[in-house]
Amino acid sequence: MTNNLISVENMTFNRGERVIYDNVSLKVQRGKITAIMGPSGIGKTTLLKLIGGQLAPDSGRVEFMGQDVHAIKRSELYNLRRKMGMLFQSGALFTNMSVFDNVAFPLREHTQMSEALIKTVVLLKLEAVGLRGASQLMPSELSGGMARRAALARAIALDPELIMYDEPFAGQDPISLGVLLELIKSLSNALKLTSIVVTHDVTEVLSIADYVYILANKTIIGEGTPSQIQQSESELVQQFLGGKAHGPVPFHFAAKELSAEFLGR
Numbered sequence: 001m002t003n004n005l006i007s008v009e010n011m012t013f014n015r016g017e018r019v020i021y022d023n024v025s026l027k028v029q030r031g032k033i034t035a036i037m038g039p040s041g042i043g044k045t046t047l048l049k050l051i052g053g054q055l056a057p058d059s060g061r062v063e064f065m066g067q068d069v070h071a072i073k074r075s076e077l078y079n080l081r082r083k084m085g086m087l088f089q090s091g092a093l094f095t096n097m098s099v100f101d102n103v104a105f106p107l108r109e110h111t112q113m114s115e116a117l118i119k120t121v122v123l124l125k126l127e128a129v130g131l132r133g134a135s136q137l138m139p140s141e142l143s144g145g146m147a148r149r150a151a152l153a154r155a156i157a158l159d160p161e162l163i164m165y166d167e168p169f170a171g172q173d174p175i176s177l178g179v180l181l182e183l184i185k186s187l188s189n190a191l192k193l194t195s196i197v198v199t200h201d202v203t204e205v206l207s208i209a210d211y212v213y214i215l216a217n218k219t220i221i222g223e224g225t226p227s228q229i230q231q232s233e234s235e236l237v238q239q240f241l242g243g244k245a246h247g248p249v250p251f252h253f254a255a256k257e258l259s260a261e262f263l264g265r
């Protein structure tokens with residue numbers, strides 16, 4: 001068995017005329033935390049959707065547990081997706097259900113477990129994120145940080161192999177952020193979960209990641225362990241890490257020349 005849970009090979013992906021990824025290859029190792037960083041709008045969420053099979057590449061392949069995500073049948077993709085937990089930025093809990101029922105939802109939907117067993121699993125998952133005491137609360141009664149942890153409990157309900165976090169730290173106060181960081185690390189260790197964390201919070205993610213990819217200019221501009229990344233001599237990588245507005249990574253969304261726009265040329 002290979003050490004890689006995910007393998008992206010020579011992947012190209014376009015949105016209409018725009019190239020989002022140009023011949024990108026990357027690997028995600030089993031049981032490790034892989035950080036995917038890059039400026040806003042570069043295609044980080046798109047990458048998660050390509051891995052999850054919600055989007056298909058124009059060329060190249062994406063393998064998850066040795067299976068080509070985009071070549072398999074719908075039913076096989078459906079089974080594969082059950083092994084992937086996703087925690088999106090919006091992290092939406094069902095607002096009309098208690099925290100308990102939110103976490104129970106995937107178990108009721110996808111398994112034949114008895115209600116007694118569901119109760120045990122739900123309480124264990126809530127315990128893992130520190131919210132067992134909040135099981136009867138409604139989402140509107142939770143703080144932003146608690147809501148994200150409840151969504152995390154739901155994302156791990158079916159014991160996935162992989163969990164993909166999309167901007168898990170956005171809008172969190174420093175304490176909730178610290179709690180989330182610890183949680184990602186401890187879930188990864190305790191459950192042997194493979195984690196992908198998509199973020200532009202450099203310092204935070206470098207503190208927990210095992211391996212880092214930095215995306216820009218339609219490709220991977222840097223990769224390595226956090227210390228390799230920090231010592232990188234690449235101007236592109238240093239621009240990103242230092243949050244510098246000026247440098248080789250452009251901040252303008254691709255557009256026509258100004259003269260062409262204004263003078264109609």
Ligand SMILES: Nc1ncnc2c1ncn2[C@@H]1O[C@H](COP(=O)(O)OP(=O)(O)OP(=O)(O)O)[C@@H](O)[C@H]1O
Pocket residue numbers: 015020038039040041042043044045046047
């Ligand atoms: N449904 C869509 N149709 C067309 N273009 C899209 C669509 N969704 C995203 N895009 C474009 O694809 C590019 C990549 O988007 P994506 O959301 O993956 O970026 P991101 O790196 O996750 O950004 P952020 O960090 O701001 O969330 C963006 O420039 C966006 O304009």
